[in-house]
Amino acid sequence: MNSKDRSTEDSILQSAREIFTRKGRDGARMQAIADHAGVHKTLLHYYFRSKEKLFYRVVEEVINDLISQVITTSFSPAPFKTFLRRFINNHIDFLEQHQDMLGFLLWELKKDPQLIQQGILKRFDPLGGNPFELLSGRIKAAVKSGEIRPIHEMDFIINLVSLNVFVFALIPVISTIINPNENQLRALVKSRKKEVFRLLWNDIAPGK
Amino acid sequence: MNSKDRSTEDSILQSAREIFTRKGRDGARMQAIADHAGVHKTLLHYYFRSKEKLFYRVVEEVINDLISQVITTSFSPAPFKTFLRRFINNHIDFLEQHQDMLGFLLWELKKDPQLIQQGILKRFDPLGGNPFELLSGRIKAAVKSGEIRPIHEMDFIINLVSLNVFVFALIPVISTIINPNENQLRALVKSRKKEVFRLLWNDIAPGK
DNA sequence: GTCTATAAGTCGATAGAC
DNA sequence: GTCTATCGACTTATAGAC
Numbered sequence: 001m002n003s004k005d006r007s008t009e010d011s012i013l014q015s016a017r018e019i020f021t022r023k024g025r026d027g028a029r030m031q032a033i034a035d036h037a038g039v040h041k042t043l044l045h046y047y048f049r050s051k052e053k054l055f056y057r058v059v060e061e062v063i064n065d066l067i068s069q070v071i072t073t074s075f076s077p078a079p080f081k082t083f084l085r086r087f088i089n090n091h092i093d094f095l096e097q098h099q100d101m102l103g104f105l106l107w108e109l110k111k112d113p114q115l116i117q118q119g120i121l122k123r124f125d126p127l128g129g130n131p132f133e134l135l136s137g138r139i140k141a142a143v144k145s146g147e148i149r150p151i152h153e154m155d156f157i158i159n160l161v162s163l164n165v166f167v168f169a170l171i172p173v174i175s176t177i178i179n180p181n182e183n184q185l186r187a188l189v190k191s192r193k194k195e196v197f198r199l200l201w202n203d204i205a206p207g208k
Numbered sequence: 209m210n211s212k213d214r215s216t217e218d219s220i221l222q223s224a225r226e227i228f229t230r231k232g233r234d235g236a237r238m239q240a241i242a243d244h245a246g247v248h249k250t251l252l253h254y255y256f257r258s259k260e261k262l263f264y265r266v267v268e269e270v271i272n273d274l275i276s277q278v279i280t281t282s283f284s285p286a287p288f289k290t291f292l293r294r295f296i297n298n299h300i301d302f303l304e305q306h307q308d309m310l311g312f313l314l315w316e317l318k319k320d321p322q323l324i325q326q327g328i329l330k331r332f333d334p335l336g337g338n339p340f341e342l343l344s345g346r347i348k349a350a351v352k353s354g355e356i357r358p359i360h361e362m363d364f365i366i367n368l369v370s371l372n373v374f375v376f377a378l379i380p381v382i383s384t385i386i387n388p389n390e391n392q393l394r395a396l397v398k399s400r401k402k403e404v405f406r407l408l409w410n411d412i413a414p415g416k
Numbered sequence: 417g418t419c420t421a422t423a424a425g426t427c428g429a430t431a432g433a434c
Numbered sequence: 435g436t437c438t439a440t441c442g443a444c445t446t447a448t449a450g451a452c
Contacts, residue, residue: 008417008418022319023234023319024232024234024235024315024319025235026231026232026234026235027232027233027234027319029444029445029446030445030446030447031445031446039418040418040419040420041446041447042418042419042420042447042448043417043418043419045446045447045448046417046418049447050446050447051445051446051447100318103314103315103318106311106314106315106377106380107232107311107314107315109380109381110308110311110377110380111230111231111232111235113380113383113384116380116381116384117384130385132385132386154396155399155403158374158375158378158400158403159371159403159407161374161378162370162371162373162374162375162378163367163370163371165370165374166366166369166370166373166374166377167366167370169314169318169374169377170366170369170370172314172317172318172321172324173317173324175321176321176324176325177338177340178340188362191363192366195363195366195367199367199407199411202410202411203407203410203411216435216436237426237427237428238427238428238429239426239427239428247436248436248437248438249428249429250429250430250436250437250438251435251436251437252428253428253429253430254435254436257429258428258429259427259428259429
């Protein structure tokens with residue numbers, strides 16, 4: 001396998017990722033992926049055999065990227081307050097740069113929940129647990145050390161993820177209602193970082 | 209148009225709604241809708257002319273239901289604290305009973321933001337403004353009367369909607385990670401009502 | 417590895433009988 | 435109004451030449 005192969009295969013995969021996340025599993029066309037990659041449609045089958053297998057590869061990559069993002073942030077040894085601020089900033093930045101990923105993944109996982117096993121389960125062990133357990137452990141430790149008040153980890157994690165993520169799902173709706181320009185949208189996303197941190201930290205700060 | 213027509217047309221529309229919200233615009237099949245309604249596929253074209261027109265009708269209905277829900281709750285003349293608790297309870301109940309609607313709508317609106325005009329804009333005027341403006345007005349009034357501390361309405365509304373809604377988008381993910389049974393899921397949803405209200409009210413209660 | 421040509425199947429849509 | 439039959443377009447996938 002020479003460098004030409006690798007780059008062709010890679011550009012197909014990258015194009016597949018873009019088309020699939022934009023159009024969805026059913027709306028994506030092999031022809032559109034081939035056109036986007038600038039290669040002949042037959043090469044998609046040559047490298048990935050079928051649309052189904054190519055789709056699974058894309059899902060695997062997308063989930064893996066999301067998890068890596070969570071993991072990387074979660075391992076930070078900083079105080080919980082710093083960790084929380086960093087976690088929120090990183091996630092919102094990441095989602096802003098990959099706006100299509102989120103809606104795509106939520107939709108495809110709702111249609112076929114089994115799909116999550118495509119990319120997620122095989123990656124838990126080398127990382128020392130699933131992302132939920134890692135975050136949960138981080139929170140428990142912060143409670144024990146008195147950095148935050150005692151809380152239910154599950155509630156807190158759902159609050160955190162909801163507040164971080166959902167604004168991106170709302171953007172199409174918000175855009176139609178208040179019709180913001182590019183700068184206003186960026187400002188909105190930026191202000192969300194402060195607001196989410198403020199709300200959550202106020203809730204869990206010790207000695208309240 | 210006799211009663212038979214109406215019931216056939218209605219049962220097609222209801223089936224279309226179920227199939228479209230479950231499979232999406234691209235994944236839905238006219239044959240599947242016909243089978244679900246127990247009628248011949250040709251009748252779908254007889255009553256709705258094309259898949260596109262049927263899809264638009266479904267989107268219109270779904271958006272209309274969501275807005276009615278928001279409007280109905282928003283017009284409650286109760287104190288803001290009561291209003292907020294009721295709003296959260298109603299919305300979470302509504303979403304629990306229509307789990308497919310949310311993911312479907314977010315996905316289709318992301319693919320085609322123009323779509324929102326299909327069901328939403330024509331319904332603003334008779335209701336005295338769009339849902340955002342109605343909610344916003346309710347919040348401003350509560351600030352003015354001293355029921356809550358001064359807040360940015362936009363931040364609060366995004367927090368509220370995010371916390372209410374996103375747990376339903378997360379359920380497929382949560383289910384794969386912690387594998388809950390039916391009762392645990394219902395308990396999770398129920399506990400969200402209390403948690404969301406607690407978090408938000410603590411944040412906006414006056415005199416803090 | 418990459419292209420041409422085409423198979424095989426699916427799906428939306430309509431004409432026409434009743 | 436409802437059904438039978440069928441058309442035509444589209445899409446995935448593969449066989450085979452180079």
